Amino acid sequence: MIENHSHENEKFHRLVQMRARVIWPLSTFLVMALAGNLYLMSSGAALGSTTVFKGGTITIAIVYSICLVFFGAFIAGFYVWWANTKLDPLMKQVREQAEKSGGRKGA
């Protein structure tokens, strides 16, 4: 999705790559996890309707949905931690560099 530019600014390139390596795989993974739940409600409904324990009532679909909600929350927590600690310092450097040179470099 993100196109490669001829930016001269190496740090900017690194910033874009670092972010892209995290957000696109995680977003894809989340969409696939959602797709798994939608599968359990449609074509895979027989599997989704199976109870987790024999003689119990809780179905695989319910457990999967609960896990999906926790997973979404976990990814959100992870991303904000990662971006705060890894991304922000680099972003600050890129901005400072751009300010020093009086404008964006490499566009």
Added chain:
Amino acid sequence: MHNFIKCLGYIGLAMLSLFAVSISAYGASIEGSVEKQETNIYAISIFLIFALSTLGITWWAARRTKTKEAFYTASGGVTPMQNALAIAGDFMSAATLLGITGLMFFRGYDGYILSFSIVVGWAIMLMIIAERFRNLGRFTFVDVISYRLEGHSVRILMAACSLVVIVFYLIGQMVGAGKLIQLLFGLDYIYAIIIVSALMVLYVTFGGMIATTWVQMIKAVLLLGGGAFIAFALLAKFNFSFSEMLQASVNVHPKGQALLEPGGWLKKSSLNVWTVGLTMCFGILGLPHVLMRFFTVKDAAGARKSVAYATLIMALFYIFILIIGLGAVAILWGNPDYYDASGNIIGGSNMVALHAAKSLGGDLFLGFMSAVAFATILAVVAGLTLAASAAIAHDLYAVVIKDGKADPKTELRISKISVLVIGALSIVLGVVFETQNIAVITAFALAIAASVNFPLLLLSMYWRGLTSRGAVIGGTMTFVLTIIIIIFSDNIWVMVLGNEKAIFPYIYPTIFTMPAGFVLMWFFSTTDKSAKANLEKSRFNEQFFRSETGYGADKASKH
């Protein structure tokens, strides 16, 4: 002049589409008729405390809302945690609390699709939209889309889309408010929506974004507290065993074990399931009133933290919703206290969460939850109204009609007039749509947001090739297609217009219209070889740099 004619054309188109849906909804069959109940003194007392407190906050906020920056975005002075609560407060609407629990109570597990898809959508919003959105815009969602696109056509189209999405959302909230108050406060439906509208107008006109944020924050805390109480009290009745609670629900529900299996609502139809899932997940990525909240924080890092905290809060709330929706069956189903003489649940399907509140906490807790639900609606409609007034005053008046040279004071005055007009319109629409299921109405808003707003937002941020021609023609065609399909779907064509069979057999159009949106915008952009298109593409690098780093955004946001 040419642009002005285009403007009228787009607005006319949007209004015609909306009018068609409004007219067709008039006279719809009643689903779970609502009988006016005895006055609930607790509900009224608690609500009065909420209303007085929030009006006090509005008075305080009014003294800080003298500029358009303060009015639209609280001058960027909201902290991430406050914004997270406000986002959660904005999004955890009456449709969530009342609509989803009602759907699960009657149709079972399938209703939960409206919850888990949303959590996934929020996590995606956090990673691919939030920070870039904050870096590129100032006041509205349309600012971001039109960052590098020439002319006013894009702004007009997106403002029209924003307004349609907001109006649909608003209808859901007004109907919820009217029924709730009729049921619990013993007031007529019409008075109920007049009260909501009046309070909403007061909050927004005088307090702008600051008052709206505080109303949403207070409501979010109360709603989370109330939801947690119902969920824990329900579980406590079954020794804190989720499994035991579900067993009790299965034992009394006519569906039996099928209550917990897929198929109760969407009938295991792949296309229905996928279209609902996609609508909920990607619809939130294009909701103007929610996106607008990202401008209330200082910078992109603030927007990121806001969305992350909001996602955590909402995930927790949706776990409570699962417990309430399925667990309420065990304590309410067949209980004569909650059914009328004809065997229908009192107040209709949207009242399940509140009946559960009464069953678990008595009249006092019912009063509390009723007041919270009412406050929920007020908070959401305030946010919606603010976003609509920004679309009218900022996007259409200041930028399109005045070509960016509007007097800020006049713009602010027009924003406030818009709020009054929207307040009046919301009463009319609340009456017209009285009998519709609020979760379904809200989902229509999400279908348009997912099909038009989201593709346009994503392409404008990440794809150099998007041109204004692609955005306008592709966006308009997708918008019209979405509205037409909604009219031809079961909810309107059969349930409202009374035809035997729907022309479009699925619940929402998103599975077709969202890809169509991407394809149409791509096609009309790539075939655009004009000089204007080249200029727009050449601006992408600058936009991309700013969206990734926030460089230049700080200055723009120092309101």
